[in-house]
Amino acid sequence: MSRDARIAAPRRSLLAAAGVALLARPALAQARPIQLVVPFAAGGGTDIVARHFANAASRFGTTMVVMPMPGGGGARGSRYVLDAAADGNTLLFGTMGSNVLTPMMNDVGFQPDSFAPVAIIAATTHVFCVAGTSPIQTMTDLLAAARRRSVSYSSAGVGSVGHVLMEVFARRTNTEFLHVPYTGSAGALAAVLGGHVDMTLPTTGSALPSIRDGQIRPLAVTAANRSVEAPDIPTTREAGVDVLVANWRGILAPPGTPAATRSALTDLSRRIVADPEFVRQASHAEGEPPIFVDGDGFGRQIAAEMAEYRDVIATMRRT
Template structure:
């Protein structure tokens, strides 16, 4: 018979053997996370969750982690400091990788050096909208009409945005510069208050996200004069592009996937293949369409070059606007 010490030793060895993986059995894949630098429920969060679900057959479990704050800087900074093992991806946006480097005096990351691009996810057109009653009263039916009115009536127009340095503010400054007009900027505390200000007639026009503005455009409360992409938006093909009137005008909302710098190239390629395949799938395209979003899968090199061009563009626009956040 076994004595007490032998019995304990035997049980411990048995437990160790049971804890070891059986030979030939695959180990569960590690969990991949996508860090969204904004709160849950917004379009960036929603599209990240759509993609996380779409790639689970290829990458295994993919979770979305929301790290909001400081205009996206907190979440993006966390991605920059994460291990470069391909298990942490972040969402790079117009703000974090285009505008913020010039808007903020100090950032917790370097957009050019701290990340490796994976793929662009999508582009969402912005749209120049007027209060429909104001447009009718001023007899403005097109972008050319708005420019003509502004030149004939200097300092009589104003426009709203979600805040100083926001995409809507910068689009307005870029428009004023290229059109050679003046309109007073009225900053609101967020996109929703800015839209309410437009609907109530406090301001004359805004540059808004097409997905946000679409319900009020369709109801007739807002008049869409032009979209800010170089081509017409598939969701509203009857609305012309600003570039039809002001050649070269292009300013829209985009976001995509990045990983920490130093992530192995073969890992980046694997992630790119999984996410671009998902972005091209009919199911993902259909779900993005409900948000007025157009999938924009790309190679890592294409997305990296695109973000570099955006930084160059926004450096000029932010300086033009005079916006600064310390």
């Protein structure tokens, strides 16, 4: 996963460059609406950003229909797109979790590099959270607690970003945590709110409502810079732990999609990321502004993440 800098550092310059490119151009040619498959449940963070993306596409003359298709940590929806016709009419709104970590953790019928990368359009960070009533106030308190007793944490499932992130965190801090997997991020967050586990690692955007009403306490955000939506939360580096995570959300096409079709989709994605309304909506949903990385850069990002997490995933617990 990227060190956060690989994705997020060029955010402002990318947006500026994309804004210059926002000129009148013909819409993407299409005989029918594009199916934009989200490999997670409706209403989650990925689904919300995908719907904002589809709405923005319509402002550029392209019709997209968002299709939530949860199951298997993102594998079900991904396989659906993998087997679809390579004509640009079926696309995957994937994430690092569904399309890098899941296939590296399990035999799901595809590999991280099985798809044709079109563009990264957003990258969400995660935040270490405890209940608002927890005695744990800081990352230092969290580490001290883990060295005294068993500290539990919830995740969106085995092999999810939160699960892998905690494995990396535990190894770098020489600590151990009890993993309690759920079937999605909503259940993982509810487990902390209900007092069933000590902590969780939701995406920053999904955690903000509960942070703002005091139900959960943020300890640190996994980014090089503080969130624009929650500037009071320290970064992991400021908290003394070098764990950076930027979980991308990107457009992937079936293998064999023609270069001209991919190029048109990449261009559309670039214009959407520069669209002021999409920037506003995505920033509110993610806790961070959207970003743009083209297909070539996206491919390099996937290759870098495969190399970075290969050893960790090969030796981590599957529970």
